[in-house]
Amino acid sequence: MRLNRIDWAIDVIAPRPSDHLLEVGCGHGVAVTKVCERLVDGEIVAIDRSATMVAAAARRNAEYVAAGRAALRVAELRSLDLGGRRFDKAFAMRVGVFTRGDPIREFAALVRLLKPEGRLFLFHDEPSTGADDVGARLEAAALRHSWQVEVRLAKSFDSGEVACLIARPPA
Numbered sequence: 439m440r441l442n443r444i445d446w447a448i449d450v451i452a453p454r455p456s457d458h459l460l461e462v463g464c465g466h467g468v469a470v471t472k473v474c475e476r477l478v479d480g481e482i483v484a485i486d487r488s489a490t491m492v493a494a495a496a497r498r499n500a501e502y503v504a505a506g507r508a509a510l511r512v513a514e515l516r517s518l519d520l521g522g523r524r525f526d527k528a529f530a531m532r533v534g535v536f537t538r539g540d541p542i543r544e545f546a547a548l549v550r551l552l553k554p555e556g557r558l559f560l561f562h563d564e565p566s567t568g569a570d571d572v573g574a575r576l577e578a579a580a581l582r583h584s585w586q587v588e589v590r591l592a593k594s595f596d597s598g599e600v601a602c603l604i605a606r607p608p609a
């Protein structure tokens with residue numbers, strides 16, 4: 439079976455069995471399922487600002503929600519309050535705010551939500567734009583908010599090129 443963009447992203451994120459992960463903009467919850475397949479006593483909290491999407495993700499992942507591996511919430515990243523909880527890894531796929539405008543409040547929220555040694559993974563693709571350009575915009579946004587960029591990756595799929603940025607919170 440050919441690797442798709444979400445399988446590739448999960449391979450890059452490489453969830454460990456005990457990791458605590460946050461997904462921003464989970465949509466239908468496909469990545470949530472793939473993360474849960476790798477968790478043992480870890481957990482993924484997945485948010486989306488659309489109640490319709492969260493309902494769909496909850497249906498798809500009902501078994502993992504019941505087992506305590508996944509929690510789904512209707513929330514906007516910039517105002518997400520999880521009572522001081524911190525994650526090992528946070529990721530977002532195709533969440534436009536990181537490539538458009540100035541995501542100052544989104545990056546500030548991620549500083550609060552990630553452990554100091556945690557990692558942020560941003561994946562993005564656009565129909566008529568190469569991964570070099572998309573990745574450069576992701577990197578510029580992260581650097582503007584003092585994140586420590588570790589690496590930029592790119593991968594081609596039938597649907598186009600996907601860029602990935604991996605970064606650590608500001609020191």
Ligand SMILES: C[S@@+](CC[C@H](N)C(=O)[O-])C[C@H]1O[C@@H](n2cnc3c(N)ncnc32)[C@H](O)[C@@H]1O
Nearest residue numbers: 463464465486487488491513514515531532533
């Ligand atoms: C294009 S969809 C991508 C869904 C999925 N991540 C994927 O790659 O297939 C973007 C999703 O992110 C959600 N979203 C966008 N900005 C968000 C934000 N600031 N906070 C929470 N959810 C957001 C949207 O409601 C939408 O469901």
